[in-house]
Amino acid sequence: MDPCLVAEVRRQGHKIRPQGVVRIGRNVDGHIRWLEKDIPNAGVGHIMNPKRVDEFARVGVAESDIVDLVFHAATHGTPIGISGKDRTVFETVYRGRRQRVAVTISSNGFIVGANPVSPDRKLKPLP
Template identity: 45%
Template sequence: MIRHRRGHLVWLETGDPDHAGEAHILRQKRREEFADAAIAEHEIIDVVFHCLRHGRFVGKHKAAEVYEIEIHGRSIRIAITIGDNGFIVTAHPISRKRRLS
């Protein structure tokens, strides 16, 4: 559990691979997406929390907040969906080509 840069608490539960939480973020498809962004499996959860604390908010994609961070000498964007209660639903890298609101 951490305090979001906007002040509210956010947290990650174990969850379920098909729906939400850590298990959803770490399912095979997402691990591959993070690997394509040069983020190793053991770094994923730390990267998600780093985005929420220190990343540069660059917009929204659907319900997800999109953050830009520098990691391993590269600038990447991570989309993070957070429920109204602060629960981290999912997170994944997102292309710079995606239109943000």
């Protein structure tokens, strides 16, 4: 965890729990993105619930790779569309395989949730 980025999030007036941060970094546009644990319905708690773990397993992503894949998609992936109501779908190459991951990122950069997206799923266009 980068304490300088945590401090920057705080200076911007956003709530962040340094002890809960499992990943923090900047995306390709320079915006800070972070993922926290120990929040039941958001962050790692949302991404690693049994339903989501099963969804990732069905597209060939091991449970031990989910957090890394989601963070990689949110920081290095290319936005290609919208899934569901408002979840941005990022395409990225992870461990040599092209992956699509829908990620909800709050306006302050907190990664709220994510799920895998099959390559044949029709997406809504980006705004």
